[in-house]
Amino acid sequence: MGGVLEQTLITDEMRAAVGKTYRVAGSYPIAASDIRRWAMAVYFPARPPPLYWDEEHAKTTRWGGIVAPEEFNPFAWMRAYPGWGETYPDLWPEPHLGIEPPPTRANIVTEIGATYTGTRMRPGDVIRSELALNSYQERRGRLGLMLFTETKDRWFNQHGELIRTFCQTFIRYGEREEALFTRYAGKSGA
Amino acid sequence: MTLDRSTLAPGLRIPPFSRVGNFDNWNRFAAANYEFAGHHMDDEIGRHEGFGAAIGMAPLIFAYMHDMLRDWVGPEGGSVASVQFKLRAPFLRNRILTASGVVTGVAPDGDRLRVDLDVWAEDDQGARLVEGSAAVALL
Numbered sequence: 001m002g003g004v005l006e007q008t009l010i011t012d013e014m015r016a017a018v019g020k021t022y023r024v025a026g027s028y029p030i031a032a033s034d035i036r037r038w039a040m041a042v043y044f045p046a047r048p049p050p051l052y053w054d055e056e057h058a059k060t061t062r063w064g065g066i067v068a069p070e071e072f073n074p075f076a077w078m079r080a081y082p083g084w085g086e087t088y089p090d091l092w093p094e095p096h097l098g099i100e101p102p103p104t105r106a107n108i109v110t111e112i113g114a115t116y117t118g119t120r121m122r123p124g125d126v127i128r129s130e131l132a133l134n135s136y137q138e139r140r141g142r143l144g145l146m147l148f149t150e151t152k153d154r155w156f157n158q159h160g161e162l163i164r165t166f167c168q169t170f171i172r173y174g175e176r177e178e179a180l181f182t183r184y185a186g187k188s189g190a
Numbered sequence: 191m192t193l194d195r196s197t198l199a200p201g202l203r204i205p206p207f208s209r210v211g212n213f214d215n216w217n218r219f220a221a222a223n224y225e226f227a228g229h230h231m232d233d234e235i236g237r238h239e240g241f242g243a244a245i246g247m248a249p250l251i252f253a254y255m256h257d258m259l260r261d262w263v264g265p266e267g268g269s270v271a272s273v274q275f276k277l278r279a280p281f282l283r284n285r286i287l288t289a290s291g292v293v294t295g296v297a298p299d300g301d302r303l304r305v306d307l308d309v310w311a312e313d314d315q316g317a318r319l320v321e322g323s324a325a326v327a328l329l
Contacts, residue, residue, distance in 0.1 A: 041218040045215070049260070073223055076224040077224045113322065167274070
């Protein structure tokens with residue numbers, strides 16, 4: 001698309017905030033049962049690999065003990081700090097950064113991705129999350145002006161080792177939620 | 191079925207991974223990930239939001255993609271190095287999701303072998319649910 005957008009959802013304040021870390025959170029110590037339940041859930045109805053639940057077996061592997069599946073989320077069911085918080089409600093960077101959020105009313109996740117260092121999460125680990133605003137982009141589509149917000153979340157264990165970097169991109173729209181969901185739902189053929 | 195390194199080359203299709211979109215599967219993941227949104231648990235809410243039925247969670251599709259890669263690599267063969275995808279269509283209840291992948295590159299990476307793949311998931315009605323890329327690090 002060429003030309004200059006006649007309006008923009010990105011303010012100078014928002015632009016200046018790109019790259020900033022806007023939330024640091026810490027998990028409770030990971031329990032072996034947390035890992036077991038996660039593995040059971042993501043493999044169900046199949047039995048998960050014993051690496052994730054059988055300590056005696058796990059000790060014989062190259063990992064030396066139980067490790068979590070790479071995508072395991074230690075922040076489910078509450079985080080240890082910065083206080084009561086659930087997995088998704090505090091997604092938007094603007095309130096954390098003290099800047100006025102854009103006037104949008106609907107949102108949808110459009111892209112997710114993680115890169116892993118090979119250092120695994122293990123029982124007893126405490127994970128620190130550093131969530132940053134990675135970028136803002138805009139595009140005009142059939143539903144109007146779309147604001148793409150990408151966040152980057154880096155997780156470290158208690159030894160300061162980077163475990164993973166997780167990026168999500170959300171599209172925020174100014175349109176009503178019904179219009180947004182109808183457009184997305186229409187692709188399913190339902 | 192775990193991978194045979196002698197077959198590693200661009201174009202190799204890896205074994206797919208399939209799961210039915212039903213509350214048996216989704217509710218277990220909701221409990222593990224604390225993800226109890228109504229549109230994951232109730233067809234009426236899904237329909238109200240325009241989806242036609244309840245929908246599966248994006249983090250669960252993300253996990254299924256990891257399952258596919260881990261099943262292929264084997265428990266001691268290596269680990270997942272990356273997974274990323276764009277969401278294209280919702281995973282509707284009672285549809286069957288199949289995650290698939292094809293090798294696009296094989297290269298040494300330090301003391302490991304990195305295998306890059308294109309990955310995607312479709313349902314049994316032909317809808318492309320997600321598409322992206324992934325990598326595994328073989329030990």
